[in-house]
Amino acid sequence: MSRPIHVVVLGAGSWGTTVASLAARNTPTLLWARDSDTVAEINQNRRNSRYLGDVELAPALRASNDIHEAAHSADVLVVGVPSVAVRETLATIAEDLRAWVPVVSLAKGLEPGTRMRPTQVVTDALPGHPVALLAGPNIAGEIARGYAAAAVVATEDENIATALHPLFASGVFRLYNNDDVLGCELGGILKNIIAIASGMADGLGVGDNTRAMVLTRGLAEITRLGVAMGADPRTFAGLTGVGDLMATCMSPRSRNRRAGELLASGKTPAQAAELLGQVAEGIKTAPIVMELAREFDVAMPICSEVDSVVAERSSATDAYRGLHRMLPDGGHEAH
Ligand SMILES: NC(=O)C1=CN([C@@H]2O[C@H](COP(=O)(O)OP(=O)(O)OC[C@H]3O[C@@H](n4cnc5c(N)ncnc54)[C@H](O)[C@@H]3O)[C@@H](O)[C@H]2O)C=CC1
Numbered sequence: 409m410s411r412p413i414h415v416v417v418l419g420a421g422s423w424g425t426t427v428a429s430l431a432a433r434n435t436p437t438l439l440w441a442r443d444s445d446t447v448a449e450i451n452q453n454r455r456n457s458r459y460l461g462d463v464e465l466a467p468a469l470r471a472s473n474d475i476h477e478a479a480h481s482a483d484v485l486v487v488g489v490p491s492v493a494v495r496e497t498l499a500t501i502a503e504d505l506r507a508w509v510p511v512v513s514l515a516k517g518l519e520p521g522t523r524m525r526p527t528q529v530v531t532d533a534l535p536g537h538p539v540a541l542l543a544g545p546n547i548a549g550e551i552a553r554g555y556a557a558a559a560v561v562a563t564e565d566e567n568i569a570t571a572l573h574p575l576f577a578s579g580v581f582r583l584y585n586n587d588d589v590l591g592c593e594l595g596g597i598l599k600n601i602i603a604i605a606s607g608m609a610d611g612l613g614v615g616d617n618t619r620a621m622v623l624t625r626g627l628a629e630i631t632r633l634g635v636a637m638g639a640d641p642r643t644f645a646g647l648t649g650v651g652d653l654m655a656t657c658m659s660p661r662s663r664n665r666r667a668g669e670l671l672a673s674g675k676t677p678a679q680a681a682e683l684l685g686q687v688a689e690g691i692k693t694a695p696i697v698m699e700l701a702r703e704f705d706v707a708m709p710i711c712s713e714v715d716s717v718v719a720e721r722s723s724a725t726d727a728y729r730g731l732h733r734m735l736p737d738g739g740h741e742a743h
C-alpha cells in the first residue's frame with residue numbers, strides 16, 4: 409500500500425489554519441505556527457482562537473513550531489503567510505524541502521520592491537519546484553465553519569492540479585482547474601483594493617446603486633490591467649475574478665472591506681491595520697498596483713483613489729466626492 413501524501417502548511421493565520429484543517433480531513437497534515445501558544449492550543453484544544461474564534465479544527469490536524477522539521481516532512485508544501493513574508497519564509501526552509509515537492513501559494517498581494525506575484529516569488533525562492541495557486545471567493549471564517557464554497561487550483565501543469573484536488577476538496581469545498589495562473593492570481597490580489605473602496609462606501613453610507621457601480625467599474629479596471637499584463641479576459645468573469653470580488657466587497661468578515669470602513673471613519677491606515685490585527689493586503693498592494701497601472705498605461709481610477717487614501721494624501725470622503733447624495737436644493741450631502 410502506498411504511503412499517504414503529507415501536507416505541510418506554513419503560517420497559522422486564519423486562512424493557513426483553515427486550509428490545513430481542510431487538508432487534515434483528507435490526509436496527514438502539519439501546520440507550522442511561529443507562535444508556540446498557537447501550536448499548543450491547536451494540538452491540545454483543536455482551536456486557533458486568535459484567528460478563528462471557537463471553530464473546532466479537524467481532529468487529525470497537528471501543529472509544530474519547528475519549521476525545518478515540518479518542511480522536511482512535506483510531500484506538498486502550502487504557503488499561508490502574507491505576501492511580504494513569503495520570500496523570507498521560503499528562504500528559511502529551502503535546504504529542508506525535498507526536490508520536486510509542489511508548492512501551493514495562498515497569498516493575495518504583491519511583493520514590495522520586486523512587484524512579483526506570490527507564485528513568482530515561490531519560483532524565485534525555490535527554483536525547480538512546481539508551483540500552484542489556490543484562489544477564489546474563500547472567506548476563511550466561513551469555510552472553517554463548514555459553509556460551502558468553491559476555489560480554483562491554478563497551475564500550468566494539469567497533472568499537478570489533478571493530484572492536489574483530493575488533498576483539499578470535500579463535499580462542500582469544490583475545486584476547479586485553470587491554467588491562467590496570472591489571471592487567477594491578479595484577480596485575488598486586485599479585488600482587495602476594490603474591497604477597501606467598497607468598505608469606504610459602506611462607512612460613508614452611500615447607496616447600494618453607488619456601491620454596485622464601484623464594484624462593476626472596479627472589475628473593469630482589474631480586467632483592463634490583467635489583460636494588459638497578458639491574462640485571459642475570461643478568467644476575470646470566474647471564481648477568482650468577479651467571484652472573489654463579490655465575496656470580499658460584501659462580506660462583513662473581509663479584512664480589506666473592514667479596513668475601508670475604518671478609513672471612512674477617520675482612522676489612519678496604521679490605526680486600521682492595528683485595529684484589524686490581521687493582514688489586509690490591499691493597503692500595501694495599492695501603491696504597487698498603481699506602479700503597474702502606469703507601466704502598462706492602464707486607467708485605474710478606483711485603485712488610484714484608494715492609493716491616495718492609504719498614502720494619506722486624501723480622505724475617504726475626498727475619494728467619494730461626486731458620489732454623495734444630492735440634496736433637494738441640488739447641493740451635496742457632506743459626510
Ligand atoms: N483570511 C482569508 O479569508 C483569506 C486570506 N487569503 C490570503 O492568505 C494570506 C494569509 O492571510 P491570513 O491567513 O488571512 O492572514 P492572517 O493575518 O490571518 O495571518 C497571517 C499569519 O502569517 C504569520 N506571519 C505574518 N508575518 C509573518 C512573517 N514575517 N513570517 C512568518 N509568518 C508570518 C502570522 O503570524 C499569522 O500566523 C494573505 O495573503 C491573504 O490575502 C486568501 C484567501 C482567503
Ligand SMILES: O=C(CO)COP(=O)(O)O
Nearest residue numbers: 544545546547662663664
Ligand atoms: O481573499 C479573501 C477572500 O477570498 C479574504 O479577504 P480579506 O483578506 O479581505 O479578508
